[in-house]
Amino acid sequence: MRVMASMIRLTTFITMLMVISNMPYSHAELSTAFYAKSCPTALSTIKSAVGSAVSRERRMAASLLRLHFHDCFVQGCDASVLLDDTPSFTGEKTAFQNAQSIRGFEVIDDVKSRVEKICPGVVSCADILAVAARDASAAVSGPTWKVKLGRRDSTSASKTKAEQNLPLVTGSLEHLLSNFRNKGLNDRDLVALSGAHTIGQAACVTFRGRLYNNDTNIDAGFRSNRRRGCPTTGGDGNLAPLDLVTPNSFDNTYFKNLIQKKGLLHSDQVLFSGGSTDNLVAEYSKNRAAFNSDFIAAMVKMGDIELLTGSSGQIRKMCRVPN
Template sequence: MMSSALLSSIVSALLLLFFLFNTPSNAQLSSTFYDQTCPKALSTIRTSIRKAISSERRMAASLIRLHFHDCFVQGCDASILLDEAATSTSERSALPNKNSARGYEVIDTAKAEVEKICPGVVSCADVLAVAARDASAAVGGPSWTVKLGRRDSTTASRALAESDLPSFQSSLDQLISNFGAKGLSTRDMVALSGAHTLGQAQCFTFRDRIYSNGSDIDAGFASTRKRGCPASGQDSNLAPLDLVTPNSFDNSYYKNLMQKKGLLHSDQVLFNGGSTDSIVSEYSQNPSTFNSDFASAIIKMGDIDPLTGQNGIIRKICSSLN
């Protein structure tokens, strides 16, 4: 006959196994994360983002880029939103972000609106992820189901921002490696690069390309771009990344690449006799495939090293620590 002590030990072991196998992972994000704690969070963010983009359509590109630049540094943890007063290693002053990353105040406003209805519940990292989706949808791009439950970091890393973010001078191999290090495939990289169907770039980022007289750039396109970007000076002059439909999310970006009209070196390398030519060609012919792949890739990007569970904090103001 089994002793009571042994029976008790077996029951305890079984209960422990049940607990281990039925406790959700801290790393698990869920689209329904705020359904009970802040059911109006997503609609509140959407209203705020639409208002900002209706005031300045270019803001859609800035918000998508801000989410991308956040996730590639320390994971999707809103570290990019911390300003210099919050951390001496603010990512805002890193070379890829300084005087170019925009939209901080839009995220701050959206977060403030959410704080009014659910104080201390919704993370800045989640506000940024939702804002990127709403920005895309607002300018005719794809929508997607955002997974939620991220928490905010208490640190930022200027050094990682300067080492991990892709450069406008990157080669194809560098881009593939850079995205691969974050768990993103070559196809994900080409799809996410399609965000350059929106937004603008500063003269200094494409000057070398338009004055190169290279075989990988259309001469007429280069001549047009030179009008607003002299051989020296006026470094901050802006030009649209997509000359055809600069304020609409579509597949013109890929058509431009096939015509040697990519503005940045890191754009044109996607269609320059390399391994990604076929993907560019496919997206140029099938906008629905591009939209679908972009949505899948940005969801995947949103899964990069999130802080969940007891890790991180919920910042009350996105630019500062509590």
């Protein structure tokens, strides 16, 4: 009986080892030192390229942050947003939430090219997006943080999933809260991440409805001013700063604008409209340090959404196409 019991325990132990060895890598495998040996200059190379891009065009900081966000919310942080259409799938770039709002692909192409020259086939496009977002924030006096690395790239993308999962600029507060909760993000994460709209610009087509559809939660002078550059017809691509006061600096003015009913997008202003997130907007408007701290925590948390790690996915040679 003792021999049989020992054999059973041994068999169980071996079975457990086999199960563990075949399990997909979890988020625990991510590490801030992931490329320390395989590509020690990867992070400095990315930082240099992003810094140059933002120096050429300040708006690019917001664009790189948005790329990372729009990537993570679809299939997870897997660089699927970067993929061009192929005969086998229609990618995410033309999803209606993306068509007028995401850009910066050429910057990521440049970063990837530079990294490939020093470490071919080592650094994923998904990790480049995560690091570029951090470096873009720092380049415009925003917060910085340590990025966990080790993500791998998807081999496909989905316009359908993008349109199902990305939040809408016309969305209600309930829509936004539900959208974020579905990704494991809470109400504080929603408001903190929305604070990235303290930099960047939006196209007229994304905020026209707020200006002309009898939205009462808007300052009259602000509405009149924005209408000049966004007529009822035409001018869809005309740009306006998301933060009219300090559009090129990462600060907490965005939240002060919301309190004054000067949020550009409907999805901005609903954060301060008599709902459950009003207190967070008020807190961040008074306490920039609290906003920065919560923004960092939310960015790190978002960077963990539905990852490909270990042997899953691939390390793309070019970010726009699967290998």
